[in-house]
Amino acid sequence: MNHPSLRHLIEPEDFTIDEIEKLVTLGEDMYKNPSKYSEICKGKILASLFYEPSTRTKFSFDSAMLRLGGNLVGFADANTSSAKKGESIADTIRVMGYYADIIVMRHPKEGAPKLASMYSEVPVINAGDGGHQHPTQTLTDLLTIQVYKGKLEGHTVAFCGDLKYGRTVHSLIRTMARFKAKKFILISPEELELPSSLKRQLQDQYDIEIQEARYIEEVVEQIDILYMTRIQKERFFNEEDYLKLKNSYILTNSKLENAKEDMIIMHPLPRVNEISYEVDSNQRAVYFEQSKLGVYVRMALISKLLEVGPYVRG
């Protein structure tokens, strides 16, 4: 087992509110002044272990490390790793710790990065585990909210689409609760509602109003932040259920007629068809900027966990 003082990011709760705020601030500065940070990871190596396909998260971590002056090793397909031969995560992680200074892991099984962190000698970052958590997407979302809304607290946040399997939703909703959100609005078909255990956790731990709705139009005028999600095919056990629900929640400009002018529309991407292309030019759409900001907040995270750069100096 690793030494207890080693820091990892497995779930957003691994960082205090204060630490998250500092990360978001640092990410914002890295976004505005990238050249200041271009060599702080010189000589450091990031290993990305992607047991499940990813475009945005993988490349944004790669880009983040390269922009910090560091180097990369890793794989983007479990079939090209020893996992195919049946190697345990603990063994893989122990060895990777000799080759790299920090590990980024995506895995289809829930809890796999947590297991990795228990045996790692270097920091482990969860880049998504099944339908469970996606904490670096949460940091990306928070930086986006900070940049576009000016603060993280006190918003009415609506989550729309797949709230059952959507790991980005699970991570973000818990974190927004910690930042004292004003209200959550959950918009989903019955089959894809937020897990009742998570809903209960939110109600037990935080005094936040939760409203449930079936359609965006019913609640759109209340929303400060609309968080859209994809209905994910890989989370379903059969094709029939997926086809039945995939077109359930499509956002169009006409559904936004009564929305606040300064409402923002976010999406972790990739989208399939849940946001019509016509919405891309709507002033409220920030989802492409959101992807861009993901690189900078990941730069901030890498620098924090490696204890390099201004984060260490305070």
Place this chain on the structure above:
Amino acid sequence: MLEVKGILNGVVLDHIKAGKALEVYHMLQLDKIDASVVLLMNVDSKELGKKDIIKIENRVDFNFNILSLIDTQITVNIIKDDKRVQKFKVEVPEEIIGQITCKNPRCITNFDDYVNPTFHKYAENDKVLEYVCEFCEEITKFKK
């Protein structure tokens, strides 16, 4: 009436809810130990009407508290030299390691042999006990 002789050394698990003895047998993995085990089912009981009893000879080294997931009313009697030397009710454990599996089919604990499934008590009321998986955070309920 059916008669079963007592044991000189070992454990008597009493006041098991009628019909639950087999679950207790499997939970303690009694099929894997080299000891004599007696299961008595649907025995008359003044307190419960009917109850089950299990007697295990020459072994006392069990995690009895795990049995509270099946029935919180079970009484454990430790027998030594034909005398009862200890009697206690099972207690609800705060943590369970390696004795139950996670019901979430996507949980890593169901795939990686290296990991010991670990659960922490999440909530308890008159009717149910709830445990949360340390790895995937799935909540598993046990009816009391």
